[in-house]
Amino acid sequence: xxxxxxxxxxxxxxxxxxxxxxxxxxxxxxxxxxxxxxxxxxxxxxxxxxxxxxxxxxxxxxxxxxxxxxxxxxxxxxxxxxxxxxxxxxxxxxxxxxxxxxxxxxxxxxxxxxxxxxxxxxxxxxxxxxxxxxxxxxxxxxxxxxxxxxxxxxxxxxxxxxxxxxxxxxxxxxxxx
Ligand code: HEM
Numbered sequence: 001x002x003x004x005x006x007x008x009x010x011x012x013x014x015x016x017x018x019x020x021x022x023x024x025x026x027x028x029x030x031x032x033x034x035x036x037x038x039x040x041x042x043x044x045x046x047x048x049x050x051x052x053x054x055x056x057x058x059x060x061x062x063x064x065x066x067x068x069x070x071x072x073x074x075x076x077x078x079x080x081x082x083x084x085x086x087x088x089x090x091x092x093x094x095x096x097x098x099x100x101x102x103x104x105x106x107x108x109x110x111x112x113x114x115x116x117x118x119x120x121x122x123x124x125x126x127x128x129x130x131x132x133x134x135x136x137x138x139x140x141x142x143x144x145x146x147x148x149x150x151x152x153x154x155x156x157x158x159x160x161x162x163x164x165x166x167x168x169x170x171x172x173x174x175x176x177x
Pocket of ligand 1: 097110113
């Protein structure tokens with residue numbers, strides 16, 4: 001690419017940050033994963049569990065609403081507990097990445113994802129809590145919280161995916177590769 005070609009790219013989109021000091025600072029630090037198992041970022045391996053459990057909770061609540069069978073009430077209680085526990089575990093790995101890797105820490109997108117994910121964990125905790133207090137709290141409160149949890153699962157997942165696919169976070173795990 002010639003210098004003239006480079007001039008056609010908006011400054012904030014240039015890999016070297018152009019002359020914008022903020023973008024240059026963001027681009028100056030590598031984003032390789034610090035919490036990885038044989039080169040694979042552990043957080044990315046763990047996030048499937050809260051996503052699947054949160055979706056399973058909503059499905060169980062809808063089946064309970066539809067059939068009135070208390071079996072689905074129990075499924076929902078265990079599924080949301082699983083979503084919260086696996087979400088906290090994934091969140092610990094994610095938070096370690098965020099705090100330890102400067103290239104992740106300096107990106108605004110990382111904090112957007114973290115805030116969406118922490119909000120999701122709070123909703124999952126509330127959803128589990130209302131059912132632990134009283135198993136009959138599924139309709140309407142549990143179901144409402146399950147819908148809200150799915151919305152925030154989508155938001156957190158979308159922003160997590162942007163970190164990987166738009167910012168290349170965790171893709172280069174070893175300078176030798
Ligand atoms: C609570 C604090 C969390 C923090 C600070 C955090 C941070 C991160 C970071 C730094 C990445 C980039 C990949 C990596 O370095 O491993 C990432 C990716 C991702 N995160 Fe989180 N995360 C958190 C919780 C969650 C939760 C609860 C979910 C579940 C919805 C989630 C879903 C994702 C997804 C789907 C990706 C993309 C993974 C891929 O496609 O490879 N994160 N997160």
